Amino acid sequence: MTYTFALLALVVTWNAAPMLMLCMVRWKGVV
């Protein structure tokens, strides 16, 4: 069960990271 939660966390991170990065880029106005 611990592995399942760890995997779920990994999966969510994998899919949310690009979106968060884009939000940060927009917020900071880098490019």
Next chain:
Amino acid sequence: MTCNLSDRVAAAIFDSDLIATRLLLAFAEFLWAVMLIWPGDTFGRPTYALMAELATEEVWACAFGVTSYLQFHIVLSNKQHTLWAHYFALWNSLLWAYVVGSMLLSVYPPPAAIAGEISLMVAAAWVWVRPMILLHYARLAHGHARQH
């Protein structure tokens, strides 16, 4: 004109259409559904241990079947630019990431036969992420960015 390597890579990943990618994902999901519904204990193998912890074979087969149907529907009805197709891409990416992640964490060394699944996971994530990147730069190009 494209001249250097980064231009050619950018053209290959940004200027290509994702319809073929979606079709490939839909077909792979259909095959997953067929093989999971196939009589026999697929989840008895150690590779599927983490998938089995989350749901039964039948539930996974249904998830893949419905996902495949919706993916085909998006492509064949030309709905890939709608908002719900974008959110569907997120679901699809989550599904592939869980499936591939579970197989990689369940056995060691990593099974060579899932090279295709890993590629599909990356493709599904790209279908979800690319429109957001393009939209970001489209907004910049049209002057909606904050002025400094």
